[in-house]
Amino acid sequence: MLDQEPKIVAFLCNWCSYAGADLAGTGRIQYPPNVRVIRVPCSGRVDPLMILKCLQRGADGVLVSGCHPGDCHYIAGNYLARRKFALLDELLDFYGIEKGRVHFSWVSAAEGEKFADVVKQVTETVKALGEPAKLVR
Amino acid sequence: MNKMAGSSMGEDTIGAIQEGIRNSAARMLESGEIDVFIGYEDGTLPLRTTPVFITCPEDAERLVWSPICENSLTCYLPKFQGTVGVVVKGCDVRTLVNLILENQVSRDKVKIVGVPCKGIIDRDRVGKALGTDRIIRSAKATRRSLMLEGDGFEVEMEIQDVLAPSCEVCRYPVPVLFDVLVGNESMARDGKDPEAGYLEVAQFAELEPDARFSFFAQEIERCIQCYACRQACPLCYCPECFVDRQSPKWISRWRGLSDKILFHLGRVLHVAGRCVDCGACRRACPVGIDLRLLTKNMEKAAKDLFDYESGLDIGGVPLLATYRREDPDDFIL
Numbered sequence: 001m002l003d004q005e006p007k008i009v010a011f012l013c014n015w016c017s018y019a020g021a022d023l024a025g026t027g028r029i030q031y032p033p034n035v036r037v038i039r040v041p042c043s044g045r046v047d048p049l050m051i052l053k054c055l056q057r058g059a060d061g062v063l064v065s066g067c068h069p070g071d072c073h074y075i076a077g078n079y080l081a082r083r084k085f086a087l088l089d090e091l092l093d094f095y096g097i098e099k100g101r102v103h104f105s106w107v108s109a110a111e112g113e114k115f116a117d118v119v120k121q122v123t124e125t126v127k128a129l130g131e132p133a134k135l136v137r
Numbered sequence: 138m139n140k141m142a143g144s145s146m147g148e149d150t151i152g153a154i155q156e157g158i159r160n161s162a163a164r165m166l167e168s169g170e171i172d173v174f175i176g177y178e179d180g181t182l183p184l185r186t187t188p189v190f191i192t193c194p195e196d197a198e199r200l201v202w203s204p205i206c207e208n209s210l211t212c213y214l215p216k217f218q219g220t221v222g223v224v225v226k227g228c229d230v231r232t233l234v235n236l237i238l239e240n241q242v243s244r245d246k247v248k249i250v251g252v253p254c255k256g257i258i259d260r261d262r263v264g265k266a267l268g269t270d271r272i273i274r275s276a277k278a279t280r281r282s283l284m285l286e287g288d289g290f291e292v293e294m295e296i297q298d299v300l301a302p303s304c305e306v307c308r309y310p311v312p313v314l315f316d317v318l319v320g321n322e323s324m325a326r327d328g329k330d331p332e333a334g335y336l337e338v339a340q341f342a343e344l345e346p347d348a349r350f351s352f353f354a355q356e357i358e359r360c361i362q363c364y365a366c367r368q369a370c371p372l373c374y375c376p377e378c379f380v381d382r383q384s385p386k387w388i389s390r391w392r393g394l395s396d397k398i399l400f401h402l403g404r405v406l407h408v409a410g411r412c413v414d415c416g417a418c419r420r421a422c423p424v425g426i427d428l429r430l431l432t433k434n435m436e437k438a439a440k441d442l443f444d445y446e447s448g449l450d451i452g453g454v455p456l457l458a459t460y461r462r463e464d465p466d467d468f469i470l
């Protein structure tokens with residue numbers, strides 16, 4: 001269990017999840033203040049290396065969130081991202097890095113509630129994992 | 138006595154393949170089909186062959202073939218403008234298929250001379266079997282055995298015992314694509330079942346996550362970040378590799394283990410769904426890191442998750458350039 005509040009980097013896609021996070025804000029929905037949001041044009045923009053770099057440079061967890069399948073502004077960006085992330089997930093697990101450091105979610109622009117839930121869930125999981133030691137520089 | 142008969146027959150097979158390569162090269166150069174032919178010639182050290190670039194038919198005599206011809210010659214292809222003839226083994230041609238799919242090489246600019254492959258030797262294994270203090274002065278390979286001579290010793294080894302690890306589990310020893318096949322398919326090894334190749338990976342995955350991490354940390358700790366693995370890889374062709382980028386600087390060479398790990402994870406991700414397990418990275422590594430374990434796992438993941446095998450279908454699409462609606466998504470919140 002982590003003593004301090006965990007730092008979580010969230011890559012949110014401009015068209016869905018970022019708007020979802022915005023909706024959570026305007027709707028005054030309470031969620032843990034642990035996420036640092038980075039707005040990206042599409043979940044497909046997120047290079048798995050960015051996720052690893054976050055973990056290396058001190059993030060306790062990473063969340064990548066994009067549009068639901070079929071809703072991508074660029075038609076297929078999230079489908080392509082899904083393949084990359086499936087492989088990244090597999091690689092990190094095989095390598096022995098704790099499952100639960102890196103999360104993926106689909107959150108639409110109308111799902112403020114879901115965004116808050118995702119953040120809660122991710123924060124709890126990351127907190128339970130404790131101090132990250134494996135990739136940190 | 139059987140062994141003698143076998144080995145002389147074996148020599149003939151190798152000789153026949155070598156002759157076939159020379160003839161194809163000379164013919165293609167003479168007819169003007171190709172501007173340059175890439176093959177192997179004897180290296181300056183025993184147990185080494187070196188890539189050779191032949192431009193006139195008379196020089197085709199320099200070409201050799203033996204189980205020592207380890208380099209993947211396809212790594213030169215993206216750099217050529219003209220039409221190129223190239224010698225490929227079963228694994229090499231799969232990297233070439235990937236290069237064609239990724240628009241790095243155009244199919245009509247390359248003449249593929251396929252060799253039915255018996256597997257190549259691993260010099261580390263030869264060294265281990267021989268003892269590292271003995272210096273090899275000359276080496277001669279036949280289809281089945283390897284004769285080594287040095288100061289005061291003469292040793293014969295079975296090729297089978299010093300085969301490269303990736304060759305042991307090779308699925309496609311006969312090239313899946315070629316313009317000319319030298320010899321015939323029966324000259325190649327038998328292709329292995331995919332499960333045979335994934336056995337090591339599956340066994341390793343049984344370990345506890347912490348044990349897996351410490352194994353990799355221990356291996357990668359030795360990495361000197363020479364990036365020979367990237368250089369040897371026929372599928373690494375980016376004009377500027379992510380490790381060389383200054384802004385953003387992804388990897389530094391002086392920060393120690395964590396940057397080394399990041400490099401290795403990045404490398405594996407970049408060849409995920411493309412790697413054909415030719416083993417070039419492993420052979421190039423000067424400190425003997427088991428680089429294949431990570432890439433093999435990605436190969437298995439691509440097969441398990443997406444039912445995809447890299448480098449087989451010239452009409453296909455690279456794994457990460459396409460998708461299916463029903464791709465696995467149980468890991469997504």
